[in-house]
Amino acid sequence: MNGYASRRARLLAHMPPGAVAVLSTAPEVARNGDSDYLYRHDSYFYYLTGFTEPDSTLVLVAARGDMPARAILFCRQKNKEREIWEGFRHGPEGARAAFGFDAAHAIEDLDGEIGKLLADAPALYYALGSNAALDAQVKIWFDSVRRMARTGVTAPAAAIDLLPLLDEMRLLKDDAEQALMRRACDISSQAHARAMRAARPGMFEYELEAELLYEFRRNGAQAPAYNSIVAAGANACVLHYSANNAQSRDGDLILIDAGCEFDGYASDITRTWPVNGRFSEPQKRLYQLVLSAQAAALKAIAPGLPYAGAHEAAVQVLAQGMLDLGLLDKDKHGGVADVIADKRHLQFYMHGTGHWLGMDVHDVGQYRDTAAAGKPSRALKPGMVVTVEPGIYVRPADGVPEEYWNTGIRIEDDVLITADGHAILSSAPRTVADIEQLMQSTKQ
Incomplete structure (x- = not known):
């Protein structure tokens, strides 16, 4: 187990069975025109992944019953044209193999997959209150799960701030x-x-x-x-x-x-x-x-x-x-x-x-x-x-x-x-x- 995987395991041990944690990296920020500021990853995200590409999200699912804990990365797909201009991309499969994730998907698939991962989860851990856009996105995810109620699925009963757990680890x-x-x-x-x-x-x-x-x-x-x-x-x-x-x-x-x-x-x-x-x-x-x-x-x-x-x-x-x-x-x-x-x-x-x-x-x-x-x-x-x-x-x-x-x-x-x-x-x-x-x- 590499150091990043070990940290993920430690974090998962603090979460109740079946709980889900979601953590995204920092976005790219425009400097002026079509130029961006020099990119720097989010520290929390890097601490758990070692992954430095933008447009990436980590989802952790705590073990429950016979289902083992999982670490799932959502990241940019391989794109030969963009790599000519911007440099190498791992792509989901390359990132999974290189960084030891249990699964990896294209970042475009996050909204479609997150509902399945949140179904019947007791809690969602994320950077609660860190920015309004993220809080709004979480509400959309919760609503998507609630719409599955007729199939017997329940949405998480609680949203919990993830960062205090990581703060104590990083200290x-x-x-x-x-x-x-x-x-x-x-x-x-x-x-x-x-x-x-x-x-x-x-x-x-x-x-x-x-x-x-x-x-x-x-x-x-x-x-x-x-x-x-x-x-x-x-x-x-x-x-x-x-x-x-x-x-x-x-x-x-x-x-x-x-x-x-x-x-x-x-x-x-x-x-x-x-x-x-x-x-x-x-x-x-x-x-x-x-x-x-x-x-x-x-x-x-x-x-x-x-x-x-x-x-x-x-x-x-x-x-x-x-x-x-x-x-x-x-x-x-x-x-x-x-x-x-x-x-x-x-x-x-x-x-x-x-x-x-x-x-x-x-x-x-x-x-x-x-x-x-x-x-x-x-x-x-x-x-x-x-x-x-x-x-x-x-x-x-x-x-x-x-x-x-x-x-x-x-x-x-x-x-x-x-x-x-x-x-x-x-x-x-x-x-x-x-x-x-x-x-x-x-x-x-």
Whole structure:
């Protein structure tokens, strides 16, 4: 049984006998005229199939009585003319053989076949409420089954959201997934180092972005996992900056938040460094504060510890640093506990310290234990992957030392929870000494 078939079997084990699950991949989307955006499959669909062609739907039928469980794919038919223009298609029979489905049919046959599969099924699992068109289609399917009532057939008694089951499965990465994520992180780490080596004052942000993209593709990554952030100077204080068109100046820090997608799995790395290769003293003080906050967060990451612990540890360090560096007034704002209670730190640190990472850059899964009283932060488990990304963002403001103005710093790494702690998957230079050594070695 291949890995995708194993996942299908695990999902089917959570469904009642005879229940049906339906999951379609993402549609192609027109960019303009007769050109489409670069196609990217639906993550849930790919997780269960490994199949990357558009216009495809997976139907799973749980075992009941003497009838074994079945995995049925509906996909595009072979078409020699379209393959000349658009490339290879597996076709139903080819897909069945290559990907281990029990049966496969043309996508045009889905509406005609689904009624037979839903007949007498106790429940239909699908992405309930995810979009109105799908909900409307399900209603049509249910109505078609109800019209067979005179033959003694009954429609499913319930429609159940499929995605929470898959979210919990996707949250724990198996060995194959971990290997892909390590490769994505290796490629992205090399890309960050490449940008550092290429940097010179006066370069445009998009020139550095081009260095990232080149390294992604030359190492086999299919695409960026998200829109890259390349922010020089004050632009680094914009959390989701995307223009990437400003020119850097001598003395600027460059914040790059970028990661590639490799075989369906994302990486997400942020580094901040001086475009001229040397941190100024004020920049170094802020950078060391963020690095210390990340170190504290990493100490809070291990099996059994709460997910929220990393953020709480980082905020403690950052709040103390804001007081020590004069970003916050000790006489006015009190100690660390007062700063956090009054949320004064949000002026300079307004986001969380991480998120799940996997097939999606902000991956699926609950951050709280919704089954427990009070819904506490869920405990970390081996196989989970998180980002750890504290930062500090200092905009001009009264009472804030001017030497720190227009400075944005974030340090982000990808971390796998292991049986005995954690492993950092990303390896781009992180310390002041390592960054300066790398950058100065290319400028001699």
